[in-house]
Amino acid sequence: MKKLSGWTTAMIADVATIGGGSGFPDAYQGNSNGDFPFIKVSDMNSPGNEKYVVTANNWISEEVRKKIKAKVQPQGAIVFAKVGGALLTNKRRILSRPTIIDNNMMSLIATEIDSQYLYQVMLGVDLGRYRQEGAVPSVNGGRVGEIVLDLPPLPEQRKIADTLSTWDKALEKLDALIAAKDRRKKALMQKLLVGRERFPGFIGKWRRVRLIDVLDPITRPRAKPQSKFLAAGIRSHGKGVFLKHDFIPANIALDELFELKAGDLVVNITFAWEGAAAIVPPEADGALVSHRFPSFVFRDGKGDRAFFRHYILTKRFVFDCGLASPGGAGRNRVLSKSVFLDIELCLPPIEEQQKIGEFLDTAAQELTRLRAQRNALDQQKRGLMQRLLTGKTRVKP
Numbered sequence: 001m002k003k004l005s006g007w008t009t010a011m012i013a014d015v016a017t018i019g020g021g022s023g024f025p026d027a028y029q030g031n032s033n034g035d036f037p038f039i040k041v042s043d044m045n046s047p048g049n050e051k052y053v054v055t056a057n058n059w060i061s062e063e064v065r066k067k068i069k070a071k072v073q074p075q076g077a078i079v080f081a082k083v084g085g086a087l088l089t090n091k092r093r094i095l096s097r098p099t100i101i102d103n104n105m106m107s108l109i110a111t112e113i114d115s116q117y118l119y120q121v122m123l124g125v126d127l128g129r130y131r132q133e134g135a136v137p138s139v140n141g142g143r144v145g146e147i148v149l150d151l152p153p154l155p156e157q158r159k160i161a162d163t164l165s166t167w168d169k170a171l172e173k174l175d176a177l178i179a180a181k182d183r184r185k186k187a188l189m190q191k192l193l194v195g196r197e198r199f200p201g202f203i204g205k206w207r208r209v210r211l212i213d214v215l216d217p218i219t220r221p222r223a224k225p226q227s228k229f230l231a232a233g234i235r236s237h238g239k240g241v242f243l244k245h246d247f248i249p250a251n252i253a254l255d256e257l258f259e260l261k262a263g264d265l266v267v268n269i270t271f272a273w274e275g276a277a278a279i280v281p282p283e284a285d286g287a288l289v290s291h292r293f294p295s296f297v298f299r300d301g302k303g304d305r306a307f308f309r310h311y312i313l314t315k316r317f318v319f320d321c322g323l324a325s326p327g328g329a330g331r332n333r334v335l336s337k338s339v340f341l342d343i344e345l346c347l348p349p350i351e352e353q354q355k356i357g358e359f360l361d362t363a364a365q366e367l368t369r370l371r372a373q374r375n376a377l378d379q380q381k382r383g384l385m386q387r388l389l390t391g392k393t394r395v396k397p
Helices: 060-070 115-122 143-145 153-193 303-309 315-324 339-340 352-386
Strands: 008-009 017-018 036-039 076-081 107-108 147-153 207-212 216-219 219-222 228-235 240-245 256-259 265-267 277-279 295-298 344-347
Touching: 017 143, 076 115, 107 115, 107 143, 115 153, 153 352, 216 339, 277 303, 303 352, 315 344
Parallel strands: none
Antiparallel strands: 008 147, 017 107, 076 107, 207 344, 216 295, 219 256, 228 240, 265 277, 265 295
16 A cells, blocks of 8 residues: 555554553552552443543552552553453543552653644554453553554644544533543433422322232243244343344244233243343334243233333332342342232332333433434544544645
């Protein structure tokens, strides 16, 4: 490929200093005062497109730093995980002040390259391609140093970085909006679903009932299809139904399966204790499941699906499912359907359930829309980044 005018190639080791982290004795964990923040890989888990490390959980003094011989990474250094699953993500952060990093992290300090340009380049580098042999993903400084970069002249590097930073700022604002709306939704859920906050006009008394007063068990047995079919499963932690299209009959030993219908409440009896329950969405109508996924229908005038779509996400419901799942950890904990139906809860009249469900559904739909908007913006930025960092699209310095 013909070299672009003014562009060169270089290895990371030629344009940046590669640094390692330091061990941090447990005795100093949790200190809130000190001269230097100490960050771990987990401190980079801020959501979305956060560029700068935001953490102050652990600090150490200059005296302690000297004692443990910890290295200080300068402001502007780019840091990332060098071991474990976090290595395989594209989470890269920039230090906003001199910081000490732990020995599961690595730093890049720009010397012959614009630091913001290097940050944008590193966002697109799949470090998993440079991992060492072994069960745990890891990279070393030597492998990182051999990564080859395309380098435009320094003024063009800065212009490219400025252009991409504009997109970063837009993503950060959207992330902040999503986080704020998510916090508000969760706070309202905690109040609305237990009656601590009510909509105007609703004065009816909430009644203590059992799930059996609201739900009826239902089975729709079906012979296992002879050809590929739509199967379903339930994710833990309230993450809903997932579909397995074109499921191969030979992959399941059972001869009898059960059909789901949109609007059912379905539970995974093996993982109910960790929130594996959902209201079946329209796209899962007709999907088949095994006997480990009992379904329930709502009695007319007793329970509102939208209300329960959010109620089953509450800590109280998950806790009650745990109590209804005796046994040891993991697959040994199996939900008792009779005890499940005996779970008690306080319910408002059906009209108030519907109002609460409608309100929370609207809030959830807004979050879904914003997340889709964020994903689209991120994809646009990635496309632009790929063009700018390869010179397919040029900018004027």
